[in-house]
Amino acid sequence: MLVLGLDIGSRTVDAVWLEDGRVADHVVTDTGFDPRAVAEALLTRARFDRLVATGYGRHVARDAFGAEVVTEITAYARGAAHLFPGAGSVLDIGGQDTKVISLGEDGKVADFEMNDKCAAGTGRFLEVMARALGFGLDQMATEALTARSGVGISSMCTVFAESEVTGLVHRGEDRARIARGLHESVAGRTCTALGRVRARGPLVFAGGVANNAAMVELVRAGFDGDVLVPENAQTVGALGAALSASAANG
Amino acid sequence: MSENVATDYGRMWAELGMNLPAHCALMNAIPTMYENAYLTQSDRPAGMAYFDFVMSEIHGLRIKELVDHKTAGGKVVGTFCLYVPEEIIRAHGAVGVGLCAGAEWGYNEVEKVLPRNTCALIKSFMGFKMDRVCPYVESADLLVGETTCDGKKKAYELLGEMADVYVMELPQMKRDRDREFWRAEVREFVMRLEELTGKTMTAESLTAAIAEVNGKRRALQRIAAARAADPAPISGKDALLATQVAFYDDVPRFTAMVNTIADELDARVAAGEGAAAKGAKRVVLTGSPMAIPNWKTHDIIEKAGGVVVGEEMCTGSRYYDTLVPETPGASLDEMIDEVADKYLGINCACFTPNDARCSDVVQMASDLGADGIVHYSLQFCGPYQIEAVQVERAARDVGVPFLKIDTDYSAEDVGQLSTRIEAFLEML
Ligand code: SF4
Ligand code: SF4
Numbered sequence: 001m002l003v004l005g006l007d008i009g010s011r012t013v014d015a016v017w018l019e020d021g022r023v024a025d026h027v028v029t030d031t032g033f034d035p036r037a038v039a040e041a042l043l044t045r046a047r048f049d050r051l052v053a054t055g056y057g058r059h060v061a062r063d064a065f066g067a068e069v070v071t072e073i074t075a076y077a078r079g080a081a082h083l084f085p086g087a088g089s090v091l092d093i094g095g096q097d098t099k100v101i102s103l104g105e106d107g108k109v110a111d112f113e114m115n116d117k118c119a120a121g122t123g124r125f126l127e128v129m130a131r132a133l134g135f136g137l138d139q140m141a142t143e144a145l146t147a148r149s150g151v152g153i154s155s156m157c158t159v160f161a162e163s164e165v166t167g168l169v170h171r172g173e174d175r176a177r178i179a180r181g182l183h184e185s186v187a188g189r190t191c192t193a194l195g196r197v198r199a200r201g202p203l204v205f206a207g208g209v210a211n212n213a214a215m216v217e218l219v220r221a222g223f224d225g226d227v228l229v230p231e232n233a234q235t236v237g238a239l240g241a242a243l244s245a246s247a248a249n250g
Numbered sequence: 251m252s253e254n255v256a257t258d259y260g261r262m263w264a265e266l267g268m269n270l271p272a273h274c275a276l277m278n279a280i281p282t283m284y285e286n287a288y289l290t291q292s293d294r295p296a297g298m299a300y301f302d303f304v305m306s307e308i309h310g311l312r313i314k315e316l317v318d319h320k321t322a323g324g325k326v327v328g329t330f331c332l333y334v335p336e337e338i339i340r341a342h343g344a345v346g347v348g349l350c351a352g353a354e355w356g357y358n359e360v361e362k363v364l365p366r367n368t369c370a371l372i373k374s375f376m377g378f379k380m381d382r383v384c385p386y387v388e389s390a391d392l393l394v395g396e397t398t399c400d401g402k403k404k405a406y407e408l409l410g411e412m413a414d415v416y417v418m419e420l421p422q423m424k425r426d427r428d429r430e431f432w433r434a435e436v437r438e439f440v441m442r443l444e445e446l447t448g449k450t451m452t453a454e455s456l457t458a459a460i461a462e463v464n465g466k467r468r469a470l471q472r473i474a475a476a477r478a479a480d481p482a483p484i485s486g487k488d489a490l491l492a493t494q495v496a497f498y499d500d501v502p503r504f505t506a507m508v509n510t511i512a513d514e515l516d517a518r519v520a521a522g523e524g525a526a527a528k529g530a531k532r533v534v535l536t537g538s539p540m541a542i543p544n545w546k547t548h549d550i551i552e553k554a555g556g557v558v559v560g561e562e563m564c565t566g567s568r569y570y571d572t573l574v575p576e577t578p579g580a581s582l583d584e585m586i587d588e589v590a591d592k593y594l595g596i597n598c599a600c601f602t603p604n605d606a607r608c609s610d611v612v613q614m615a616s617d618l619g620a621d622g623i624v625h626y627s628l629q630f631c632g633p634y635q636i637e638a639v640q641v642e643r644a645a646r647d648v649g650v651p652f653l654k655i656d657t658d659y660s661a662e663d664v665g666q667l668s669t670r671i672e673a674f675l676e677m678l
Pocket of ligand 2: 369370371372398399400401402538539600628630631632633634
């Protein structure tokens with residue numbers, strides 16, 4: 001049986017084709033302004049027997065294509081536990097939200113938390129800050145890793161932090177140190193959230209921001225336990241969605 | 251509301267000094283909210299038709315009854331908190347109405363005065379008054395506040411500039427001397443009501459009022475008990491609505507209607523019929539009050555396939571769980587003490603310590619066979635937001651999954667909340 005898992009997020013739509021429990025193909029596309037059309041294009045790319053959607057656009061896929069739905073929380077937990085059996089927790093930092101999930105012994109969700117309605121501490125936050133620093137996104141991470149210590153950033157609100165960063169740049173503060181400070185504050189906030197849900201190691205770090213080397217290093221430093229980054233960090237949710245179908249009906 | 255009825259009521263609203271265009275806008279919004287939340291449900295108890303009617307007449311028939319009562323020389327007393335004893339109000343021949351304050355209304359006006367980070371309930375009652383859109387507020391001869399949370403305390407001072415406001419001082423602890431203090435405070439309230447109504451409360455009038463209000467609470471207890479069944483015979487939304495309406499409806503009529511619904515629920519339980527599917531995930535809600543038309547959290551949970559089986563809230567068990575003892579031959583003085591003591595037994599987060607609330611929640615979850623507990627607080631409601639910590643601990647101690655949400659009356663966070671609630675239900 002071929003299951004298509006779709007993760008319709010705010011920044012990307014990710015797809016995984018799962019054939020008898022094995023990933024046959026996967027793809028990551030920009031959401032753009034019409035997530036429905038993007039999803040529809042993915043449906044025609046390859047054949048599938050069943051369709052499961054997750055992400056904030058899951059209900060759109062249910063209404064438009066009759067997809068089964070599962071929340072991102074369950075999908076990420078499933079995907080992570082599949083890739084790393086025995087994982088204790090999951091961190092997903094995506095474009096506009098952050099989730100921390102603690103897994104029980106059985107690999108199921110034991111507790112979870114999502115960030116508030118704003119973009120604080122998400123991929124979007126890092127993008128805005130990179131722009132304020134005049135760096136590309138990857139470059140900001142590389143620079144952050146070169147600095148020995150970070151400049152303390154007092155606000156996690158995207159709007160306030162942006163003007164704080166601009167102010168620091170004008171005062172001639174070293175941009176690499178600012179970049180490190182920004183990553184430190186996101187990582188610190190993330191580790192606090194992990195603590196609140198009593199996350200155990202090993203922690204699976206998924207989502208787009210898991211490709212950011214500085215974030216990975218800082219989360220590793222702040223988390224008490226192993227931190228594992230899957231090869232295709234962005235498609236863990238889509239994989240989990242596809243796996244949910246297999247679990248439900250053999 | 252049909253056209254010709256609306257015009258009849260239009261005069262009544264104008265005579266109450268209401269702001270008609272603003273009121274009209276509010277009245278356009280509520281039926282849609284009600285339809286989306288309520289009339290989309292399937293397998294509702296037939297008796298809920300009464301509440302459909304009540305809601306369609308929320309600013310009509312009931313207000314007319316209040317106006318008639320006033321014309322006949324009676325008084326209307328508006329309250330904002332469970333602690334203000336309604337038996338005492340009734341015993342003075344006055345009608346008590348719990349003011350709802352469950353909608354985001356008039357915030358632009360309100361935020362010119364109050365800080366933005368004020369809880370939605372306070373902003374709402376201030377907004378209703380400043381905008382003159384609530385006929386209950388406008389028909390009240392006296393508004394009774396109470397010193398519970400700091401936000402309300404201060405807001406009552408401002409409300410007092412626009413209406414006649416009397417504030418009861420509530421203790422913050424429940425020691426013997428606090429009980430003495432509260433009993434005295436209830437007696438002061440009796441004096442204020444005597445002055446307002448020109449009537450003297452007697453042992454007979456208080457006995458009758460206690461019996462009537464107990465009857466109302468008992469009827470609600472019957473609905474609550476029926477919800478222990480799986481499948482749940484009534485949706486959480488419908489049960490919530492019954493409690494919300496209890497705050498302002500005519501007491502004998504309401505009691506009779508709720509008892510009819512309770513009979514129907516008993517029959518449904520016996521026949522194994524439900525308003526939700528058998529095996530649907532069962533949730534107990536606890537936290538800040540949910541006033542009409544705040545159905546948001548129930549709506550999200552039930553549209554996601556769960557069912558709310560109990561509310562440990564002021565619009566829930568805290569309202570109907572305890573009764574004033576009906577002691578034959580008790581003197582008026584003894585009865586006043588008993589009324590005061592019953593109210594001091596309510597477990598609100600404004601008190602310290604408030605451990606009894608934690609045990610209430612856990613007990614309710616076990617009695618009703620709940621799969622999980624959802625803690626609901628209004629944003630900026632310090633007492634409940636902080637007490638969520640203790641409630642979470644109590645839930646963890648007995649191994650019941652727990653989800654905490656902080657929200658307000660707006661629809662802004664519905665997407666986010668739905669995801670969290672659906673994920674919670676998937677986890678159970
Ligand atoms: S939560 Fe407390 S302050 Fe608020 S209405 Fe209930 S008893 Fe009163
Ligand atoms: S919800 Fe909380 S902050 Fe708001 S009035 Fe009630 S106790 Fe006060």
